[in-house]
Amino acid sequence: MRIAVTGGSGKLGRTVVRQLREHGHLVVNLDQSGERGPGFVRIDLRDAGQVLDALTGIDEQAPDGFDAVVHLSAIPAPGLATNAATFQNNIISTYNVFTAAIKAGITNIVTASSETVLGLPFDTPPPYIPVDEDYAARPESTYSLSKHLEEQMAIELTRWHPGLKIIALRFSNVMDEEDYEQFPSFDAEATRRKWNLWGYIDGRDGAQAVRLALEHRATGFDRFIVAAADTVMSRDNAELVAEVFPDVPVRGDISGHGTLLSIDRARSVLGFEPQHSWRRSAR
Incomplete structure (x- = not known):
């Protein structure tokens, strides 16, 4: 495919x-900064x-346009810019990308949503653990609100255009291999990483999810949590949840180190299977 990737210079x-x-x-990487030249x-x-x-x-880059768009560009987290700047940048950019793709006849769009729509930083505890895509979004920051509204925008656009596919990937905290050396320090304080139920996603597995979403044959809107297979x-896990979220209902056996950001839907629908873990890298 000929694929336009917005934000292709970012970490993911x-x-x-x-x-x-x-x-x-x-x-072709469409971004404000990057290595000049082809691509x-x-x-x-x-x-x-x-x-x-x-x-x-x-x-000379893609004279005939594109077959698909991967929209990753955004102010990527709360607190990096003012709330108004974050909202305006993310919403306007996403609207422009979605509507331009439709006008260009592109029907295959994958967009970066966020784990934050699940209710992060869980100062209000989640409705149950592991969390999944089945409960209503609970944005708790302007950044998260922008991501939730981007998903809502995709729902309406795919309703207006029945042949359109937009898949939103709710990425967990993206990590590169060099980030893993800090992970052992997290054990000392359970609340330090409770904000996303101790989750993460290796960038290589995040990229796998993008590729699988592009290849997935469907129309309409769908959304998937994308996280590593472990915490x-x-x-x-059982010890952590009992300490930090003692009153939250637990669904199933959570003992061990399996992700508490459920990736069951991504596994069953997209064929997503994380290949990378900080545990293997630390050996």
């Missing part, structure tokens, strides 16, 4: 671009004209 984006190219796709185009996604121009064709902790 770099890995996504590399993996998609390794699988034989032509990939990169500088763009301001807040400018609808630039986005439409890019997705309908880029001289960031050496301590047992």
